[in-house]
Amino acid sequence: MGTVELPVVVGVDGSDAASDALDWAAELAGRRGLPLRVVHASLWERYEGYVAGTAADRPAERLHSEAVLATAAERAGRRVPALKVMTDLAADDAVTALLRAGQSAEALVVGSRGRGEFASLLLGSVGLGIAARAQCPVVVVRGRPENVHGGMNRVVVGIAERERPSEREPAPPSAAVAFALREARLRGGELEAVHAWRCAGPEDHGARENHRAHEDHTARENHRAPQDHTARENHRAPQDHTARENHRAHEDHTARENHRAPQDHTARENHRAPQDHRARENHGAREDHAQRAAELLDETLGGATAAGLPPVPVAHRPVEGSARKALLDASAHADLLVVGARRRQGHFGMQLGLVNHAVLHHAKCPVAVVPVS
Secondary structure (H helix, E strand, O other): OOOOOOOEEEEOOOOHHHHHHHHHHHHHHHHHOOOEEEEEEOOHHHHOOOOOOOHHHHHHHHHHHHHHHHHHHHHHHHHOOOOOEEEEEEOOOHHHHHHHHHOOOOEEEEEOOOOOOOOOOOOOHHHHHHHHHOOOOEEEEOOOHHHHOOOOOEEEEEOOHHHOOOOOOOOOOOHHHHHHHHHHHHHOOEEEEEEEEOOOOOOOHHHHHHHHHHHHHHHHHHHHHHHHHHHHHHHHOOOOHHHHHHHHHHHHHHHHHHHHHHHHHHHHHHHHHHHHHHHHHHHHHHHHHHHHHHHHHHHHHOOOOOOOOOOOOEEEEEEEOOHHHHHHHHHOOOOEEEEEEEOOOOOOOOOOOHHHHHHHHHOOOOEEEEEEO
16 A cells, blocks of 8 residues: 655635745656645635625635636646646635644745734734744745845754754754755755854843942942041141141042052953953853864764655854854755744644744745654
């Protein structure tokens, strides 16, 4: 009995963004030798405010939905001539219909925003809802035309710290890495693995505030002591030679002590501790973080090109900084950015994370969110 071929599923609604998603999905299905299933939800147009939702308008809505599907199927067939295309008119809202279709799909492909979405929304509600909940990989087609049309010859995958295998032996590639690797191989391009790391800064803000408060207190005390002492001496014996001598001696002594002790001590401490010790600590910590990042990439991708498949050029890129910035920067020169998303059993809300949220809204190329159980 042969293996069942799961289709690539794409949602369409007649919008330009959906047309881009359809083209992208057709090419994905063609590369993988899979059928394409085109889904249109009959409630989309009413949900997005495109077609009126009264009972009298139902026949017109039905005709419109069928026309959307027929046009999409014809477009996909022209895009990839040998592609097997199926259509599905679902009597449900878009998110529910596509999540249901995704239960038996190789991947789900959607546009960055649907018909009726406000221009200010960087990612439409449909795309966001599907990316956050689907149990199969979801590709949100967004970004610049040169990235969407595959002109970069590169797939980027984000490697998170928790993907690091605990065993000594190389672990199989994660679902996100496997998806990215396969895409890079089928495209004949390079796979770039990005892992962002951060090193703790020098002294914290509290330490600096304590140091500043100590300096202010010392300055006030040093200023108050000579003034108070001089006032009392002048009041008691304005003409007394001893008072003047004591005052002069006190000032000389205080000046010498205040000048010598704080300056010498502060200079030694400021020069030795904050510079030498902090520099050594930061340099050592930065080297440790960089080394761990390099090892993580090696371990995560170590066995990725095995199993007798054609090798894929892999570039390891550990980056010091935030994961959000590292992935968004990498998306500028990629055809596809792949990230993993943990799906926890029993949780029904959005399961994306801040970094995935950011790349879905701001990436310069299409983004694939691959669920990790």
